Amino acid sequence: MASLHFVSSLIAALRREERLDRLGVERLQQRRLAQLLRSAMSSPFQAERLRQLDWSAPSLERVPSVATWEMMRSFPDTLCGERIELSEVQQVAAQKTGGMLVRGRYLVSQTSGTTGEPAFFLNDARSWDVQRAVVFARTFRDRLAWRHVRRFLRRRYRMAFVVSGLQSCISTQTCLDGSRQARLFSDIRLFAAEQSVSDIVRQLNDFQPDYVHGYANLLELLAYRAEDGELRIHPEFMSSGSEAFSQTGRAAVLRAFPGTVLTSQYGATECTVLGNECRAGNMHVNSDYVVLEAVDESGCPVPAGVRSHHTLLTSLINRFQPMIRFRLTDSITYWPEACSCGSPLPVITLEGRSDNIIWLERGPGDFVVYHPLAFQCQMYQVSGIRQWQVDQQERNRLLIRYVPAPGADAVQVGQQIQRQWSGYLSEERLQDIVQIVTQAVSEIPRSSTSQKARQILTAVGPPAGRGGRPGGGVR
Numbered sequence: 001m002a003s004l005h006f007v008s009s010l011i012a013a014l015r016r017e018e019r020l021d022r023l024g025v026e027r028l029q030q031r032r033l034a035q036l037l038r039s040a041m042s043s044p045f046q047a048e049r050l051r052q053l054d055w056s057a058p059s060l061e062r063v064p065s066v067a068t069w070e071m072m073r074s075f076p077d078t079l080c081g082e083r084i085e086l087s088e089v090q091q092v093a094a095q096k097t098g099g100m101l102v103r104g105r106y107l108v109s110q111t112s113g114t115t116g117e118p119a120f121f122l123n124d125a126r127s128w129d130v131q132r133a134v135v136f137a138r139t140f141r142d143r144l145a146w147r148h149v150r151r152f153l154r155r156r157y158r159m160a161f162v163v164s165g166l167q168s169c170i171s172t173q174t175c176l177d178g179s180r181q182a183r184l185f186s187d188i189r190l191f192a193a194e195q196s197v198s199d200i201v202r203q204l205n206d207f208q209p210d211y212v213h214g215y216a217n218l219l220e221l222l223a224y225r226a227e228d229g230e231l232r233i234h235p236e237f238m239s240s241g242s243e244a245f246s247q248t249g250r251a252a253v254l255r256a257f258p259g260t261v262l263t264s265q266y267g268a269t270e271c272t273v274l275g276n277e278c279r280a281g282n283m284h285v286n287s288d289y290v291v292l293e294a295v296d297e298s299g300c301p302v303p304a305g306v307r308s309h310h311t312l313l314t315s316l317i318n319r320f321q322p323m324i325r326f327r328l329t330d331s332i333t334y335w336p337e338a339c340s341c342g343s344p345l346p347v348i349t350l351e352g353r354s355d356n357i358i359w360l361e362r363g364p365g366d367f368v369v370y371h372p373l374a375f376q377c378q379m380y381q382v383s384g385i386r387q388w389q390v391d392q393q394e395r396n397r398l399l400i401r402y403v404p405a406p407g408a409d410a411v412q413v414g415q416q417i418q419r420q421w422s423g424y425l426s427e428e429r430l431q432d433i434v435q436i437v438t439q440a441v442s443e444i445p446r447s448s449t450s451q452k453a454r455q456i457l458t459a460v461g462p463p464a465g466r467g468g469r470p471g472g473g474v475r
């Protein structure tokens with residue numbers, strides 16, 4: 001059953017939005033920030049970063065920002081109270097089954113990092129419970145009215161999570177934990193996003209979910225399948241995470257699933273509770289649990305109404321591996337106006353957070369479509385790799401660029417990539433059709449318009465007539 005931390009955080013997250021005004025939330029944020037900074041002093045890495053702090057009035061301005069690679073390089077020192085080497089964490093994350101717990105109590109989550117270099121983060125049980133509770137409360141806040149709860153009680157609410165099948169992914173862990181802890185009221189199932197969209201469509205048709213959660217790009221693909229008459233489900237509620245919807249994508253989902261309520265979550269592996277969309281369609285920062293700073297290229301704050309170059313995250317939840325002014329590549333804009341929904345939490349817009357969808361051709365005119373995650377998961381399973389990029393240069397030709405990790409043999413890493421992909425393509429019945437070319441490089445090229453090196457590129461895009469619906473199509 002759900003833990004005490006989960007239940008109390010769930011209730012607090014729901015009630016706080018009703019009871020506090022903006023000033024009240026800011027005061028709570030400051031109080032929690034001061035507590036976080038004090039407790040972070042037991043991490044040698046953070047103690048060094050916090051040494052300029054004025055403890056009579058601690059504020060983040062004097063703390064330098066930090067990148068993923070800096071935390072990974074000093075991994076054991078970033079932890080409070082226990083020393084754990086990165087290699088021990090990597091071993092747990094590499095397991096394909098079983099819980100993702102280091103030493104039986106610290107949950108591992110893995111991200112590809114902003115440049116493809118794998119990064120690992122740890123949460124203790126309390127931190128993980130709070131994050132899950134806040135995500136649940138703020139996503140379902142308008143679904144927890146009595147008329148909805150009655151439905152939960154009448155029969156088990158069927159919830160479909162179309163997320164990575166890889167257990168070290170944070171949304172997968174959310175799904176698996178939810179399915180264990182809420183089985184009396186709900187039937188929560190995981191539909192691995194690595195599968196082809198056709199397989200997911202078939203499984204969803206069998207399951208007939210009341211609720212579907214998935215990546216925005218993937219929900220958009222499912223919407224096209226529904227419009228084509230292949231996907232026949234009628235969810236009353238849908239949510240997207242990880243990526244921002246394009247206007248086209250949102251419109252496609254609402255058109256294909258009339259009557260559904262669609263909401264977005266803004267989360268990251270480093271902290272899952274950054275923001276949630278309200279019923280008025282605005283994204284609110286969960287500023288009672290995080291500090292999100294919108295900054296320019298040199299790290300200086302930008303005023304409301306101005307789009308940031310990147311964002312600095314401070315999580316007020318994770319006390320075991322503190323995240324303080326952690327650099328996220330997301331570009332956000334704060335808006336000063338209060339939202340019509342009445343929430344005291346600040347409103348932002350979130351820009352571009354998306355990789356490309358890849359369409360492969362199984363036979364003449366027979367296209368299969370893949371979410372970027374399917375490819376990311378193949379790369380997660382290759383060791384000795386620092387950065388990577390999949391580049392679809394022709395319809396059925398993928399160039400995989402990779403930067404070997406220090407000490408790794410570039411040729412062996414290349415062979416490992418070939419083996420991994422060959423197995424995957426066989427499962428997908430594409431083994432003799434799709435060509436994989438590997439190339440060891442010293443650096444992954446970045447796009448001219450963004451500081452971010454995109455992991456999945458396509459020079460060919462969707463086939464004619466697919467994804468080319470009015471308004472722009474698949475990004």
Ligand SMILES: [Zn+2]
Pocket residue numbers: 278279280281282284339340341342343
């Ligand atoms: Zn609102």
